[in-house]
Amino acid sequence: MSLDFGFIYTAFLGLFSALPNTLIITVVSVLAGLVIGIITALARIYKVPVLSQISHGYVTFIRGTPMLMHLLLIYFSLPLLIDAGAKHFGWPLQSKDVPYMVFALISFSITSGAYMSEVVRSGIQSVNKGQIEAAYAVGMTTWQVLRRIVFPQAFVVSLPNLTNSVIGMLHGSTLAFTVSVTEIQAQAEILASTNWKYLEVYIAAALLFWGLTVLIERISGLVEKKINVFNGGRAS
Amino acid sequence: MSREFNIDYVFSFIPKMLSYLHITLFIVASSLVLGLIIGLLVALPRMYNIPFLKRVSQVYVSFFRGTPILIQLFLVYYGLPELLKLVDINSSRWDVLWFAVATYALNSGAFISEIIRSGVEAVDRGQIEAAQSVGMSGYQTFTRIIMPQALAVVVPVFSNLVIGNLKDTSLAFTIGAMEMTGKSQTLGSATQHFVETYIALSLIYLVISLILQKLFKVLENTLLRHEHRDAVQKEPEKRKSFVVRYLRSPRLSKGGKGI
Numbered sequence: 091m092s093l094d095f096g097f098i099y100t101a102f103l104g105l106f107s108a109l110p111n112t113l114i115i116t117v118v119s120v121l122a123g124l125v126i127g128i129i130t131a132l133a134r135i136y137k138v139p140v141l142s143q144i145s146h147g148y149v150t151f152i153r154g155t156p157m158l159m160h161l162l163l164i165y166f167s168l169p170l171l172i173d174a175g176a177k178h179f180g181w182p183l184q185s186k187d188v189p190y191m192v193f194a195l196i197s198f199s200i201t202s203g204a205y206m207s208e209v210v211r212s213g214i215q216s217v218n219k220g221q222i223e224a225a226y227a228v229g230m231t232t233w234q235v236l237r238r239i240v241f242p243q244a245f246v247v248s249l250p251n252l253t254n255s256v257i258g259m260l261h262g263s264t265l266a267f268t269v270s271v272t273e274i275q276a277q278a279e280i281l282a283s284t285n286w287k288y289l290e291v292y293i294a295a296a297l298l299f300w301g302l303t304v305l306i307e308r309i310s311g312l313v314e315k316k317i318n319v320f321n322g323g324r325a326s
Numbered sequence: 327m328s329r330e331f332n333i334d335y336v337f338s339f340i341p342k343m344l345s346y347l348h349i350t351l352f353i354v355a356s357s358l359v360l361g362l363i364i365g366l367l368v369a370l371p372r373m374y375n376i377p378f379l380k381r382v383s384q385v386y387v388s389f390f391r392g393t394p395i396l397i398q399l400f401l402v403y404y405g406l407p408e409l410l411k412l413v414d415i416n417s418s419r420w421d422v423l424w425f426a427v428a429t430y431a432l433n434s435g436a437f438i439s440e441i442i443r444s445g446v447e448a449v450d451r452g453q454i455e456a457a458q459s460v461g462m463s464g465y466q467t468f469t470r471i472i473m474p475q476a477l478a479v480v481v482p483v484f485s486n487l488v489i490g491n492l493k494d495t496s497l498a499f500t501i502g503a504m505e506m507t508g509k510s511q512t513l514g515s516a517t518q519h520f521v522e523t524y525i526a527l528s529l530i531y532l533v534i535s536l537i538l539q540k541l542f543k544v545l546e547n548t549l550l551r552h553e554h555r556d557a558v559q560k561e562p563e564k565r566k567s568f569v570v571r572y573l574r575s576p577r578l579s580k581g582g583k584g585i
Contacts, residue, residue: 093408154535155528156493158507163528166520170331261394265497275396289404296393296401303392 108277127206152204213248361434390436485542
């Protein structure tokens with residue numbers, strides 16, 4: 091086997107230029123997903139008439155289809171909608187002005203939202219009902235109950251799931267290469283085909299992702315220890 | 327970029343893609359069977375605390391859980407032929423499908439080994455001691471005491487893994503495997519009706535996922551009959567939370583997969 095070890099190192103450095111895009115995709119989709127997730131989860135928990143059915147359908151659809159489908163659907167259908175809108179309402183926006191990155195971010199946020207919704211829901215439902223009743227009994231408003239009693243405890247319970255979702259989105263960001271966003275996977279393809287050293291480049295990419303994943307797991311482990319202080323410091 | 331939306335195409339595409347369904351399902355099924363074998367082999371050194379092998383299996387699991395499946399696909403696609411060359415096997419004429427199967431099997435193996443481990447660990451130690459004290463052999467203890475309970479605990483996680491694998495197969499087209507997504511690519515570029523192709527494909531994936539989910543739910547209920555009977559008789563709240571705790575165990579979830 092002829093493996094060029096020196097090139098693995100070179101490729102590793104070359105991949106760093108694409109790291110910001112990967113991180114942007116991960117962070118934006120996780121944060122936007124959290125917002126979507128909290129809204130849909132609350133709609134379902136409080137059984138808000140129409141919203142809860144919509145949320146349920148949304149979560150079922152997204153979780154039942156591959157992330158690649160969401161990306162390709164958004165990538166091919168949003169431009170049609172934008173151009174139709176531009177034609178009918180005279181929007182100044184044309185689909186060709188929208189960077190590919192925007193389509194990736196929108197689609198990944200929608201994907202992450204559905205998974206976050208389940209994370210948030212299981213977290214909130216793990217909070218003891220008696221505590222919520224007690225909080226109401228001392229005269230807190232619903233918002234106060236959520237903010238002071240439910241969210242802090244729910245966060246502790248859902249941190250491991252949250253970490254998994256973050257890692258999932260980090261790994262999912264590799265799909266963005268299908269819509270020509272230069273993240274690590276796309277950069278790897280470019281490096282591999284220009285240097286004709288495919289195996290070396292993908293080993294480097296794998297090592298980079300592996301490192302990032304382990305790093306996220308470590309950070310989450312530290313945070314878990316910190317926020318579990320009220321539990322006597324043990325992991326829940 | 328693509329032509330105007332026409333719903334008729336969605337319906338005409340569905341049967342065309344369904345004719346490739348068996349390849350998608352073949353990848354899922356074969357990766358699960360091979361993954362079970364790998365998973366068992368990888369879980370054993372860690373459960374029995376075998377010095378060197380334990381480390382190897384830890385690294386294996388960490389690597390396959392810590393890297394995206396897409397990268398793994400390319401690694402196997404370019405790396406396996408090189409490894410095979412070392413033992414004088416020429417893989418250049420092999421169908422790419424086998425590389426996809428190999429990747430998904432290696433990937434599932436890592437997750438399945440974790441599932442097996444946590445399933446076995448979920449069984450109360452006292453029960454194993456009790457089984458041995460009434461004279462059961464190691465094999466009997468495993469098949470009669472550990473297995474039935476471990477199975478019940480891991481079914482929901484396993485169900486997630488299977489559905490995750492189904493969705494992951496959509497990436498096999500990147501190395502040129504011709505399954506449903508690969509077919510959708512050719513359909514899309516031939517007709518220029520991309521939106522319709524992906525709607526049709528999403529619907530197929532959705533229906534299969536829902537069917538799988540239902541099947542596993544039935545299986546879970548069957549395996550958990552004893553829990554439910556107990557739950558009605560005494561302390562329902564605590565009983566339930568015991569099971570739920572294991573099911574939500576963070577180490578079990580699919581992590582970077584299944585999205």
